[in-house]
Amino acid sequence: MAQPSPKPKPSPETAVFEPWNDPEAKPLIEFRNVTKRFGEFTAIDDLSLRIYEREFFALLGPSGCGKTTMMRMLAGFEAPTEGHILLGGQAIDTVPPNKRAVNMMFQSYALFPHLTVFDNIAFGLRRESRDDEKIEARVEEMLRLTRLSKFASRKPHQISGGQRQRVALARSLAKAPKLLLLDEPLGALDKKLREETQFELMDIQEKTGTTFVIVTHDQEEAMTVASRVAVMDEGRIVQVATPEVIYEAPNSVYVADFIGDVNLIRGTAKARGEGTAPAANEAPQEEAPGTTAPPASAPAPATGRHDPQPNAMGRWLHDRLLSPVIGPRRDQPKALPAPEAAAELPPPAPAPESATDIPEGGIEIHWSEGAAPIVASSGDPALDGQQVVLSLRPEKVSIAKEKPQAHNALPGRVIDIAYLGNISTYHVELPDGTMIKAQMANTRRIARRDITWEDEVWVSFTATAGVVLTE
Amino acid sequence: MRRLIIVAVPYLWLLALFLIPFLIVLKISLSDIALARPPYMPQLDLSGGWQAIRDFVSQLDFENFVFLTTDDLYWKAYLSSLRIAAVATFITLLVGYPIAYAMARATPEWRPTLLMLVILPFWTSFLIRVYSWMGILGNEGVLNQVLLWAGLITEPLQILNTTTAVYIGIVYTYLPFMILPIYSTLERMDESLLEAAEDLGCSRLSAFWLVTFPLSRNGIVAGCFLVFIPAIGEFVIPSLLGGSQTLMIGKVLWEEFFNNRDWPVASAVAVVLLLILIIPIVLFQRTEEKAREAER
Ligand SMILES: Nc1ncnc2c1ncn2[C@@H]1O[C@H](COP(=O)(O)OP(=O)(O)O)[C@@H](O)[C@H]1O
Numbered sequence A: 001m002a003q004p005s006p007k008p009k010p011s012p013e014t015a016v017f018e019p020w021n022d023p024e025a026k027p028l029i030e031f032r033n034v035t036k037r038f039g040e041f042t043a044i045d046d047l048s049l050r051i052y053e054r055e056f057f058a059l060l061g062p063s064g065c066g067k068t069t070m071m072r073m074l075a076g077f078e079a080p081t082e083g084h085i086l087l088g089g090q091a092i093d094t095v096p097p098n099k100r101a102v103n104m105m106f107q108s109y110a111l112f113p114h115l116t117v118f119d120n121i122a123f124g125l126r127r128e129s130r131d132d133e134k135i136e137a138r139v140e141e142m143l144r145l146t147r148l149s150k151f152a153s154r155k156p157h158q159i160s161g162g163q164r165q166r167v168a169l170a171r172s173l174a175k176a177p178k179l180l181l182l183d184e185p186l187g188a189l190d191k192k193l194r195e196e197t198q199f200e201l202m203d204i205q206e207k208t209g210t211t212f213v214i215v216t217h218d219q220e221e222a223m224t225v226a227s228r229v230a231v232m233d234e235g236r237i238v239q240v241a242t243p244e245v246i247y248e249a250p251n252s253v254y255v256a257d258f259i260g261d262v263n264l265i266r267g268t269a270k271a272r273g274e275g276t277a278p279a280a281n282e283a284p285q286e287e288a289p290g291t292t293a294p295p296a297s298a299p300a301p302a303t304g305r306h307d308p309q310p311n312a313m314g315r316w317l318h319d320r321l322l323s324p325v326i327g328p329r330r331d332q333p334k335a336l337p338a339p340e341a342a343a344e345l346p347p348p349a350p351a352p353e354s355a356t357d358i359p360e361g362g363i364e365i366h367w368s369e370g371a372a373p374i375v376a377s378s379g380d381p382a383l384d385g386q387q388v389v390l391s392l393r394p395e396k397v398s399i400a401k402e403k404p405q406a407h408n409a410l411p412g413r414v415i416d417i418a419y420l421g422n423i424s425t426y427h428v429e430l431p432d433g434t435m436i437k438a439q440m441a442n443t444r445r446i447a448r449r450d451i452t453w454e455d456e457v458w459v460s461f462t463a464t465a466g467v468v469l470t471e
Numbered sequence B: 001m002r003r004l005i006i007v008a009v010p011y012l013w014l015l016a017l018f019l020i021p022f023l024i025v026l027k028i029s030l031s032d033i034a035l036a037r038p039p040y041m042p043q044l045d046l047s048g049g050w051q052a053i054r055d056f057v058s059q060l061d062f063e064n065f066v067f068l069t070t071d072d073l074y075w076k077a078y079l080s081s082l083r084i085a086a087v088a089t090f091i092t093l094l095v096g097y098p099i100a101y102a103m104a105r106a107t108p109e110w111r112p113t114l115l116m117l118v119i120l121p122f123w124t125s126f127l128i129r130v131y132s133w134m135g136i137l138g139n140e141g142v143l144n145q146v147l148l149w150a151g152l153i154t155e156p157l158q159i160l161n162t163t164t165a166v167y168i169g170i171v172y173t174y175l176p177f178m179i180l181p182i183y184s185t186l187e188r189m190d191e192s193l194l195e196a197a198e199d200l201g202c203s204r205l206s207a208f209w210l211v212t213f214p215l216s217r218n219g220i221v222a223g224c225f226l227v228f229i230p231a232i233g234e235f236v237i238p239s240l241l242g243g244s245q246t247l248m249i250g251k252v253l254w255e256e257f258f259n260n261r262d263w264p265v266a267s268a269v270a271v272v273l274l275l276i277l278i279i280p281i282v283l284f285q286r287t288e289e290k291a292r293e294a295e296r
């Protein structure tokens, strides 16, 4: 799983593009309690959604969850069984597809095989205008935008798959629609071409300022291109958020599991009260106070409600040992960062840490009989006694032969190693049979790596690395 | 695959089963009529060696072809055949296209049944079916009786033994050859093309003319040739339904062959007919080739 790639920086004169956080903003598209049934089968189930102008909005979900149905309702090929769809504040339920300011780029491209590239792009323009000069100018512009000028007089069967895809895009953009729908536009392209095209799409979206709604079942693609992602399951939307939030703070096991690789550890939550000793079971005795490891890199942004504050022992340790290094302690609770803002920080690197900086509060997860509980400082203490799932990204789990100093360190045995070039994923079996995936960057050459199959190892992660979810 | 079969059948027919019979017919057309068995000479005797072959070739001439130009019956018959075949092909297209379109638009469960229904008439002899049209179209026939009974006409319509009956016969007989290729192009057409056209601002009707129709062009061309080519030389339909009024070259050929027993002239008529047919056949194969190239 690649990290969510950085979004193009908003230009300095405009504020951060977040119309969904602005209560004043008027949505371009609004689904109001839309239900779509095919006979007995409910394809879209009481769905409400707002999409704003200039957004690049991705619908992400497994095959058959209703993505295409949503697109077809937007384009006008299907009518909602219940509810309404609004475009720019107007209900468009009765507007036929040829009268909507919406264009669609079809999954199969649907290029007209009997027309040249030029005529394909001009097709929509010719339906509304007879001004050949204007049409030609617009088509030339589209050809330039999609770098197809050389192929204007070819037929669709005389160009490559990637070029066809660009013709389809040019054709659907030619009429300058308010809204462009892209139904799995890159599905037929190979990986490299797909990645290039994703950036091209983002570029074109930015240049034209059109609102894009893209359907995909490829989560990497959604994360790459979209300003917001809606994760769908069986006709419902499970979560709508920016790619960063979807990745860092999924709101459900379904989303966590669907987006990228994840370790899911099930257990019972127990609130960590004020008096809880800071993970006494982990504090290594042999560690001389003076050699305490340097402070961990910036603690992960908490997604829970409480900004972690040190307890008495933590304060003592800080004042005595750490304040010369990291400066005075701030006792004032910080303002809670919004999940979006928090997620914009780079993901924390799993670094060796001293047991001293363990944040207070949160919960312990008792996940296995006889094993030390896992500390999750992001957990809501109100979950006390409930069944919870800790969602933990493999890149936040580190692996070592020696027991590391970490909030959470679990012993296990390496079952499998997947070498992915730049990184390796280690599959580690814990004593109770749970499999944990840990990802490590391959900074050393293979021969010098010391962890191999069947090795007894420790997997570790910080108290803030995981997200606590309920099922 | 279906397309391949549609293309391959006439191809094999034309190439494998056509060349040898054609050479024999050509040889007879260059011979002279004779009271013999077979009724022409010279006869080729291969046992005589080179000398016999040379004698045989020296006796061949183009007399019969010259004769065809001296009697206006022949070229009138050729022209009339071409005209009847062209008009009948056009009517077949008008009837066949909507049927093929409806079949391609039917739900997939229905399509095999509809296809069966189109092919079903082939299960009965062609002759019997044409005879039954005599029963339908005659003055005392079913059609006239129904129309008289319904009060739409007072006198029986004279349909049998007119060119109209020939058109009806040809359209009826060759309709499947029109429907099947058109159906196969329409059925393969991607539905999303029509949605794309609508999405880009077409009405349903203009989407048909701008997308569906041009895309079924290959099927239309194939269907037209498959009807037109055999219709030119059609013999059974004009002789059973057309009576004496209809002049078609197939009938002339038959009479020359069986009534006059003039095999050489009949063969010359056939050779000229074939030369006329070669033009549309070559055109047909060209368009098929282009269509297949475009598909790749
Ligand atoms: N025209 C239709 N008739 C009946 N069922 C349909 C129709 N279109 C879609 N469905 C059903 O609706 C569900 C959602 O389909 P779709 O929107 O195409 O999913 P996706 O694009 O997410 O793969 C599927 O289970 C599909 O079988």
Ligand SMILES: [Mg+2]
Binding pocket: A067, A068
């Ligand atoms: Mg789909």
